[in-house]
Amino acid sequence: MNVAARNTSPITAWKRGWPWQEGGAGRFSPFKAVVFAALLLPALWLLWRTAQNDLGPRPFTELILQTGTWGVRILLVSLLVTPLRQISRYGRLALLRRMTGVAAALYLLAHFILYMANHAFVFDKIFSEILKSNYLIIGLVALVSLMLLLATSTDAMLRRLGGRRWQMLHRLVFPAAMLGAWHYFLQVKADIFQPLLIIGFLAWLLGYRLWRKAQPRGAALPVWAVAVLGVFAGLLTIGIEAAYFAWKIGPAVVPRVLEANLSVEMGLRPGIWVLLVAAGVTLAAGLATMRARRS
Ligand code: HEM
Known part of the structure; x- marks a missing residue:
């Protein structure tokens, strides 16, 4: 340290x-x-x-x-x-x-x-x-x-x-x-984009705290764990979005929600943003680990 x-x-x-x-x-x-x-x-x-x-x-x-x-x-x-x-x-x-x-x-x-x-x-x-x-x-x-x-x-x-x-x-x-x-x-009355984004980031942050607590005292979370957490938070956000629209409109809408998440034409969905930001954090974790090993 x-x-x-x-x-x-x-x-x-x-x-x-x-x-x-x-x-x-x-x-x-x-x-x-x-x-x-x-x-x-x-x-x-x-x-x-x-x-x-x-x-x-x-x-x-x-x-x-x-x-x-x-x-x-x-x-x-x-x-x-x-x-x-x-x-x-x-x-x-x-x-x-x-x-x-x-x-x-x-x-x-x-x-x-x-x-x-x-x-x-x-x-x-x-x-x-x-x-x-x-x-x-x-x-x-x-x-x-x-x-x-x-x-x-x-x-x-x-x-x-x-x-x-x-x-x-x-x-x-x-x-x-x-x-x-x-x-x-x-x-929110119509657009759930921002609250979903907040929920996705919060899921990552909470997951990080819980996982870190399970680590031996003082140990940093390994880079692979940071990556897994990012994928989990992103997929959870997509899942919550699909569940919300299934509840609001009906289960038939779920494939359309998943499609919207895979397409960039309509702009990036909250789950994809969570995945991208988490990928950035994973990259930072990888670089910091490499730097620490070299010094
Ligand atoms: C930690 C506590 C709170 C947080 C994090 C919070 C956060 C927010 C956020 C993010 C919005 C939506 C902004 C938007 O749609 O762009 C909002 C709306 C609102 N909040 Fe809170 N809030 C909190 C506590 C409260 C409390 C205690 C009250 C009143 C008792 C309150 C009353 C409202 C009202 C009335 C709106 C909607 C305004 C409207 O659409 O006309 N909030 N809040």
């Missing part, structure tokens, strides 16, 4: 001060600053569109949709940080874990606040609407879990809980992300 990786235990990685600082002395970190700026961009873009009155006929709905979509995307990025660090053997990636997780939680908190603002903060109306709708209940459970993680993401809370208990609590992020993806899937 290299020095950078050794220095990035949860305790040390969590003691970094401002998002653009690094290390105990609070040194400016261009690496973290660039990622921080990238995380701010969607919020700035939405603020700009709000200031320009450029949110379409239903501004609140547009803001709710955008914050929800960005929140879920950034949540996936936060879950990707650790696998990518282990696969690439680039220890400094651990510096991004808290920043990305906090950013996802804040986008999703904004999503909920905007939802409440859209109902003029009339709480009895808000709660009766939530209780009437499964996708809102699921979203709320996911959000409450993420808020728990947000509240315990500080150095002080890490110290108070202790590394082990803190880590166990923060495993909640996976059920929260799955519920978030389910909420997304249930609320």
Whole structure:
């Protein structure tokens, strides 16, 4: 294990001060600053569109949709940080874990606040609407879990809980992300492309964590396992897509869904995207392994 990786235990990685600082002395970190700026961009873009009155006929709905979509995307990025660090053997990636997780939680908190603002903060109306709708209940459970993680993401809370208990609590992020993806899937009216993509990536990330846990302590996942995981996540995404359309339209549509996945004419389907991204990750794992063997 290299020095950078050794220095990035949860305790040390969590003691970094401002998002653009690094290390105990609070040194400016261009690496973290660039990622921080990238995380701010969607919020700035939405603020700009709000200031320009450029949110379409239903501004609140547009803001709710955008914050929800960005929140879920950034949540996936936060879950990707650790696998990518282990696969690439680039220890400094651990510096991004808290920043990305906090950013996802804040986008999703904004999503909920905007939802409440859209109902003029009339709480009895808000709660009766939530209780009437499964996708809102699921979203709320996911959000409450993420808020728990947000509240315990500080150095002080890490110290108070202790590394082990803190880590166990923060495993909640996976059920929260799955519920978030389910909420997304249930609320889309027609096009299931994006929620399917999210579900496919989430399947890969969850599979990675489970497989890694089964490895002897500290061992990296072998390249062949990363490849198998990619194929599994891609095929699962195609399977979920086929099952969804079979349920919506009828089983006769399944061959057409499979055909659409094999054809590039109508654009790439989510399962194929998952396969392609997973192939890229497998390639990165192969190169990192070769580099490690040479050094
Ligand atoms: C972790 C929790 C949550 C996640 C990950 C999440 C994510 C999303 C996403 C990705 C969308 C769809 C955006 C699109 O179609 O482009 C969405 C829509 C929506 N979400 Fe959430 N959400 C969460 C929690 C909540 C909560 C707690 C509420 C309110 C109680 C809520 C209310 C809504 C509503 C009303 C829409 C649809 C807006 C419309 O179509 O008019 N969400 N959410």
